[in-house]
Amino acid sequence: xxxxxxGARGGxxxxxxxPDIARMQxxxxxxxxxxxxxxxxxxxxxxxxxxxxxxxxxxxxxxxxLGWGVEELFVGIGIMFVGMVAAGAAARHLTPEGANADKxxxxxxxxxxxxxxxxxLPTVLYMLVLAQRTRGREGLRALGVLSDxxxxxxxxxxxxxxxxxxxxxxxxxxxxxxxxxxxQQEPAQGHTLLTAIDNARSWPPIVLMVLxxxxxxxxxxxxxxxxxxxxxxxxxLGRERRWAVVLLxxxxxxxxxxxxxxxxxxxxxxxxxxxxxxxxxRRGSIWSAVMVHLVFNLVNITWALLAx
Numbered sequence: 207x208x209x210x211x212x213g214a215r216g217g218x219x220x221x222x223x224x225p226d227i228a229r230m231q232x233x234x235x236x237x238x239x240x241x242x243x244x245x246x247x248x249x250x251x252x253x254x255x256x257x258x259x260x261x262x263x264x265x266x267x268x269x270x271x272l273g274w275g276v277e278e279l280f281v282g283i284g285i286m287f288v289g290m291v292a293a294g295a296a297a298r299h300l301t302p303e304g305a306n307a308d309k310x311x312x313x314x315x316x317x318x319x320x321x322x323x324x325x326x327l328p329t330v331l332y333m334l335v336l337a338q339r340t341r342g343r344e345g346l347r348a349l350g351v352l353s354d355x356x357x358x359x360x361x362x363x364x365x366x367x368x369x370x371x372x373x374x375x376x377x378x379x380x381x382x383x384x385x386x387x388x389x390q391q392e393p394a395q396g397h398t399l400l401t402a403i404d405n406a407r408s409w410p411p412i413v414l415m416v417l418x419x420x421x422x423x424x425x426x427x428x429x430x431x432x433x434x435x436x437x438x439x440x441x442x443l444g445r446e447r448r449w450a451v452v453l454l455x456x457x458x459x460x461x462x463x464x465x466x467x468x469x470x471x472x473x474x475x476x477x478x479x480x481x482x483x484x485x486x487x488r489r490g491s492i493w494s495a496v497m498v499h500l501v502f503n504l505v506n507i508t509w510a511l512l513a514x
Contacts, residue, residue: 233392239382246376249369256369258484264448268490270348270437272340279438282430286329293324315402315414322418326426333434349433350492359489363497370481370498371505374474381470390470398466400510412511419507424499431459431479432486432495452483459483478502 234242253259297317337345346352353359385392393401403415435458439451456479463475482495 233386233390234382236386239379239386242375242379242382245372246379249372249376253369253373261449263484264445264487267445267448267488268348269445270350270440270490272337272345272348272437273441274336274340274434274438275441276438278336278441279435282329282332282434282438285332286325286430289328290321290325293321296324297321315411315418318399318402319414319418319422322422322426326422326430329434330426330429333429348490349437350486350490351429351433353491353493355491356493359491359493360497362489363485363494364501366481366485366494367498367501370478370502373477373481374502377473377477378471381473385470392470393468400506403507403510416507419503420500424496424503427459428482428486428492428495428499431455432483433492435459436483436486448487449484452480452487455483456480 250259257263297320333349334346334351337349337351339345341348343352382392399415399419403412432455436451436455439454440448443451456476459479460472460476463472467475478498482498485498486492486495
């Protein structure tokens with residue numbers, strides 16, 4: 207006997223939803239996508255008016271003459287890979303059975319923190335020790351880890367984050383338009399961590415995951431992708447090709463989010479990487495980029511919690 211179709215709200219529906227329409231459910235309408243495009247266009251206009259898109263943006267930018275290149279980059283990536291394998295093995299022994307399946311549990315959140323710390327922290331320590339050994343305290347200052355104006359760097363990052371959100375929305379318009387044309391279904395949340403927060407049944411896992419997304423992730427990812435990756439690429443390509451450095455680092459930044467982020471939202475991740483990378487090259491401070499990343503993650507998490 208044929209079973210009645212389940213409607214979009216989970217109830218029984220007398221009229222089955224056609225497959226093509228069912229796959230479209232959850233996606234924004236064309237009007238909503240157009241609004242994202244308008245916000246993106248306005249943000250591009252504002253960025254252009256502020257001079258952020260001019261070819262000579264980095265002409266007076268501080269240098270980072272640490273002598274790093276391909277060797278330092280591959281060692282850093284190798285350390286990250288080894289750390290990921292070791293942290294994965296440790297997490298399997300320290301977390302109970304079923305923690306993988308129950309992504310709403312505190313055990314799964316703890317496992318996520320362990321994996322993140324094991325994968326990223328050794329690479330961050332390698333970079334900081336390498337900078338210290340290369341030029342001492344001046345090496346950390348060249349990387350932008352030590353700043354003479356931390357409060358101003360944070361304020362600039364917070365301001366740039368507002369424009370960055372609009373630019374990301376514009377990039378997401380492209381991805382969502384393609385998703386509609388290909389009849390794809392958008393997940394409830396575009397990131398696995400946001401899905402876990404949305405499904406969490408108690409506050410302990412939410413606190414752990416928010417700590418990961420708002421504190422650990424912005425600091426460690428920016429130290430790795432801006433501090434290590436961009437500095438090594440700058441040593442290889444030279445100061446005259448800073449835009450190429452930013453674009454290559456942003457491509458790698460986007461690639462590591464494959465699997466965690468819905469594919470049609472990856473253009474937004476790339477644009478976010480470009481904003482943070484260019485801000486780092488322009489100001490020479492890692493903390494401005496960290497603040498952009500922090501605000502972006504905080505806005506997305508707040509939206510997920512309010513929507514849930």
